[in-house]
Amino acid sequence: xxxxxxxxxxxxxxxxxxxxxxxxxTVYDLPSKYMNWAGLVEAYAAKTGIRPTLDLKNxxxxxxxxxKLEAANPIANAAFWSLDIASExxxxxxxxxxxxxxxxxxxxxxxxxxxxWWGVATANIAIGVNTDVLERRGLPLPTSWADLxxxxxxxxxxxxxPTWSGTASxxxxxxxxxxxxxxxxxxxxxDYLKAFQDNGHSYRTEIVAPRLAQxxxxxxxxxxxxxxxxxxxxxxxxxxxxxxxxxxxxxxxGLVKGAPEQDKxxxxxxxxxxxxxxxxxxxxxxxxxxxxxxxxxxxxxFPVITRQVPVDIxxxxxxxxxxxxxxxxxxxxxxxVKAALAAIGLAGS
Amino acid sequence: MRxxxxxxxxxxxxxxxxxxxxxxxxxxxVSIIGAAGEIxxxxxxxxxxxxxxMRALVETVVFCLLTSAxxxxxxxxxxxRIGRGQTGARTLRALSQINFAFAGIIYGMLMIVLMGNAxxxxxxxxxxxxxxxxxxxxxxxxxxxxxxxxxQIPRSALILxxxxxxxxxxxxxxxxxxxxxxxAQAWLVVLPLLRPALVEATVFSFLLAMASFGPALLIARxxxxxxxxxxxxxxxxxxxxxxxxxxVLMLVVALVLSALMRLAFGRPSWTETA
Numbered sequence: 001x002x003x004x005x006x007x008x009x010x011x012x013x014x015x016x017x018x019x020x021x022x023x024x025x026t027v028y029d030l031p032s033k034y035m036n037w038a039g040l041v042e043a044y045a046a047k048t049g050i051r052p053t054l055d056l057k058n059x060x061x062x063x064x065x066x067x068k069l070e071a072a073n074p075i076a077n078a079a080f081w082s083l084d085i086a087s088e089x090x091x092x093x094x095x096x097x098x099x100x101x102x103x104x105x106x107x108x109x110x111x112x113x114x115x116x117w118w119g120v121a122t123a124n125i126a127i128g129v130n131t132d133v134l135e136r137r138g139l140p141l142p143t144s145w146a147d148l149x150x151x152x153x154x155x156x157x158x159x160x161x162p163t164w165s166g167t168a169s170x171x172x173x174x175x176x177x178x179x180x181x182x183x184x185x186x187x188x189x190x191d192y193l194k195a196f197q198d199n200g201h202s203y204r205t206e207i208v209a210p211r212l213a214q215x216x217x218x219x220x221x222x223x224x225x226x227x228x229x230x231x232x233x234x235x236x237x238x239x240x241x242x243x244x245x246x247x248x249x250x251x252x253x254g255l256v257k258g259a260p261e262q263d264k265x266x267x268x269x270x271x272x273x274x275x276x277x278x279x280x281x282x283x284x285x286x287x288x289x290x291x292x293x294x295x296x297x298x299x300x301x302f303p304v305i306t307r308q309v310p311v312d313i314x315x316x317x318x319x320x321x322x323x324x325x326x327x328x329x330x331x332x333x334x335x336x337v338k339a340a341l342a343a344i345g346l347a348g349s
Numbered sequence: 350m351r352x353x354x355x356x357x358x359x360x361x362x363x364x365x366x367x368x369x370x371x372x373x374x375x376x377x378x379v380s381i382i383g384a385a386g387e388i389x390x391x392x393x394x395x396x397x398x399x400x401x402x403m404r405a406l407v408e409t410v411v412f413c414l415l416t417s418a419x420x421x422x423x424x425x426x427x428x429x430r431i432g433r434g435q436t437g438a439r440t441l442r443a444l445s446q447i448n449f450a451f452a453g454i455i456y457g458m459l460m461i462v463l464m465g466n467a468x469x470x471x472x473x474x475x476x477x478x479x480x481x482x483x484x485x486x487x488x489x490x491x492x493x494x495x496x497x498x499x500x501q502i503p504r505s506a507l508i509l510x511x512x513x514x515x516x517x518x519x520x521x522x523x524x525x526x527x528x529x530x531x532x533a534q535a536w537l538v539v540l541p542l543l544r545p546a547l548v549e550a551t552v553f554s555f556l557l558a559m560a561s562f563g564p565a566l567l568i569a570r571x572x573x574x575x576x577x578x579x580x581x582x583x584x585x586x587x588x589x590x591x592x593x594x595x596x597v598l599m600l601v602v603a604l605v606l607s608a609l610m611r612l613a614f615g616r617p618s619w620t621e622t623a
Contacts, residue, residue, distance in 0.1 A: 061584045068587065133467075155466075155485070163585035202488070205566045205577075215467040324585060333401055 025264050027052045028063035028079045030166070031207060033229060035121045035251050036284030037080060043280055044271060052268060060085035060166035067094050067256060074258045077265035082166035083110065083250040084173070086117035087317030096257040098266060102273040106289050109310055110250050120272055121286040122248040123223035124241070124305060125171045128209070132236040133218035142219065144243040145179065148196060155200030158217035161332075163324045164205045167223050167249050172327055173316045174247030178309045185348025186323065190330055190337045197331055212237050223249050224303060228285035245307030251286070319346065380593035392590040402595065405573035410602060412572055413558035416494055420501035421551045425543075427506040432513025442510070445503035453500075453563030460487040460496045460568050490571040496564045504557065505550040512546030548615040552607045559603045575599055 032038035032054050045051040057063040060081035067076055071094060079086070089095050090112060097115040110119030127148070129141050133156075142148055148157050160168035176182075176189025197203065201219075204211075209226040211217040213235035220227070227239045253272065259265050271277055278293035287302060288294055322344035330340035341347035383389035396402055427445070431438045464470050464487035471484040486492045516539070524538040540547075565574030576599065583592040 059584070061587070065584050065587055069589075163581050202570070216461060216465050218466075321586060328581075329401075 023050045025050050025052045025261060025268060026056070026076050027265070027268070028057040028066060028076045028081070029053065029055070030060065030080055030251070031055065031058050033226065033284065035080070035225070035281050035286045039280045039283065040272065040277055043277070044268060050264060050268070059164075064089055068092060074256050074260060076256050077259040077261050078253055078255050078269055080120070080251070080253050082170060083117055083119060083252045083313050084170065084316040084320050085166055086252060086254045087112065087313055088321070089254060090116040091317065094257055095254045096259070098255045098269065100273060101270050102290065106273075109313070110252065110289055117252055117254040119250050119252040119289045121251050121281045121288050123225045123251065123286045124246040124248045124303070125167065125174065125221060126224045126227070126246055126303070127240040127242055128212045128220040128222050128227035128237055129240055130212055130215050130218045130237050133215045141240055143240060145175070145192065146244070148201065148219065149199050151199065153199070153219065156217070157196070157201040157219035157221065158204050158208045158211060159196070159201070159221040160208055161203040161205050162327050168203070169320050169324060170247065170249045170311065170316070171221055173320055173323060174309060174311055178245050178247055182348065183312070183315060184346060186341050186346045187337060187348065190326070190341060193327065194331050194337055203332070223286075225285040232285070239303050241303050241305060243306075245309045246305060247309045247311050248287075250311060250313060322346070376593045376596050379589050380597050382590070392594045396591060396594045396598065401573075402578065405578050406575050406598065406602065408572050409559070409575040410606065412493075413555050414606070416497045417501055417551045417555040417558055420498050420554050421505045421509070421547050423498065424502045424506035424509055424550065427502070428509030428513050431506060432510035442507070445506050448500050448503050451500070453561045454567065455563075456496055456500055457564035457567030460492060460564065463487070464492050464495070487568050488570040493564070493569055493572060496568060497558050497561070501554040501558060505554050508550040508553055509543065509546050512543055516542055545615055548610055552610050555610070556603055556607060559599065
């Protein structure tokens with residue numbers, strides 16, 4: 001019996017100590033296909049023997065919730081997430097400033113002047129189409145956001161639910177500006193979001209890129225990179241850049257305050273902005289923030305954008321949570337758009 | 350050996366403490382702590398005053414009660430075959446146990462693959478009839494019910510099979526001697542004997558359904574499933590107090606309803622008639 005206990009103790013000690021030998025670096029992240037996160041992790045592990053974690057949180061909001069709960073005793077060193085959530089994290093006092101070597105090369109609208117968060121890549125939110133399914137149904141490809149409200153496309157489109165996905169919450173926020181709404185009046189954008197649902201389309205609590213490839217969702221609203229990667233894998237899908245214009249999801253990183261392995265984390269965060277890492281990101285059709293890092297050939301693979309609508313990240317961060325509440329009320333519960341927006345002071349004057 | 354038992358018991362106590370009691374205490378604590386760290390029942394007021402939350406809770410309870418009761422009755426033939434050891438009993442038991450290995454989210458995915466917009470059923474219908482009536486069936490209340498029943502029926506069957514196996518064959522023989530056969534025997538003898546087990550199976554599958562949120566997250570459209578709302582409060586809005594109050598509320602409602610079901614229907618009927 002004594003031997004059994006001794007052996008058990010030894011086994012337990014080994015099991016607990018094992019992760020320490022593997023040299024992991026805990027980073028809360030988005031799904032591993034976003035921004036080629038899996039590719040970045042592989043390349044960094046091969047280069048340094050340090051392996052940032054994969055598929056730990058699968059979402060910006062879940063990462064923020066975890067970091068908030070762990071604030072007294074942080075587990076994550078850094079986060080890879082949507083920048084509006086990063087800005088919320090800064091406001092909640094959860095991030096530490098960091099002097100990055102290439103900070104000055106990041107476009108001004110994609111970084112916090114106080115160095116708490118910064119962009120790493122962007123992806124335009126566009127329309128994904130399954131060309132096989134649309135052809136079988138005898139439908140032309142949609143060319144604009146307005147087209148999706150046409151009854152001939154009834155029930156064919158899926159977006160992710162903005163209360164669940166960071167990409168979708170940027171879509172919810174930016175549609176207003178894309179369609180010409182004012183920053184203090186989101187009626188234009190929300191009328192669209194509601195009309196989208198009224199045309200039988202759905203807001204889903206799952207990643208829609210694979211559904212586009214399967215034909216379950218013949219039309220999707222998604223980050224262009226997520227659609228192009230399915231296309232590169234042979235699925236009958238393509239990206240449509242809507243004529244009204246597009247806004248981009250700003251993806252980036254931040255250093256967690258009180259990070260348990262700060263030095264290791266800082267090295268990794270700097271590396272993600274290196275030419276090497278930025279080119280790995282571009283391979284997955286996400287647009288690197290340091291444009292000079294990729295070749296002209298690589299740059300040519302991205303869809304041409306005619307009207308890029310900027311996202312005001314601090315404004316988004318300050319309002320997205322309230323807008324999600326209004327979205328739940330006006331769209332998911334089929335309530336009144338004006339009333340829901342008036343309740344959060346975003347129905348104009 | 351005594352030390353071993355003591356060690357195991359302590360470990361079990363530790364697991365229960367950290368895995369059950371501590372999270373419960375934390376949830377209860379978060380539900381009554383205000384923004385300034387004071388003790389307040391303000392969040393309870395807010396949640397109770399929110400018509401959307403309350404409607405969702407009622408819809409969820411009704412939906413779970415209906416599907417679990419239906420599942421228990423539907424599971425009877427299956428439970429009979431397994432419990433009496435009839436042909437195929439072992440295969441059926443194994444098949445019923447398979448779903449223990451599946452997370453709820455897998456059931457949601459399965460429903461989309463089978464009954465979604467481009468699901469097997471819709472493709473079959475389009476191919477045979479050229480119509481689209483079953484397209485997206487997974488996202489209707491019917492689809493949600495099929496999904497819940499698909500994990501409730503096998504689990505109810507396993508609980509009922511235990512009771513079926515324990516039925517005294519003498520009672521069945523006696524019923525037959527007195528002329529009770531087929532439907533009469535089933536209705537007058539077997540069902541009353543199985544009543545406590547039926548209630549137990551229904552309570553179990555009700556609690557299972559109330560706790561399930563994976564399928565709801567993926568396919569619930571027509572009914573707002575409360576646990577999915579808790580999840581949204583937690584990760585979508587980072588409103589921990591709201592989520593905690595809703596969790597406490599759901600726990601209390603689920604436990605009270607299970608106790609009531611046991612109290613109202615759970616006593617063995619032969620003690621009344623004997």
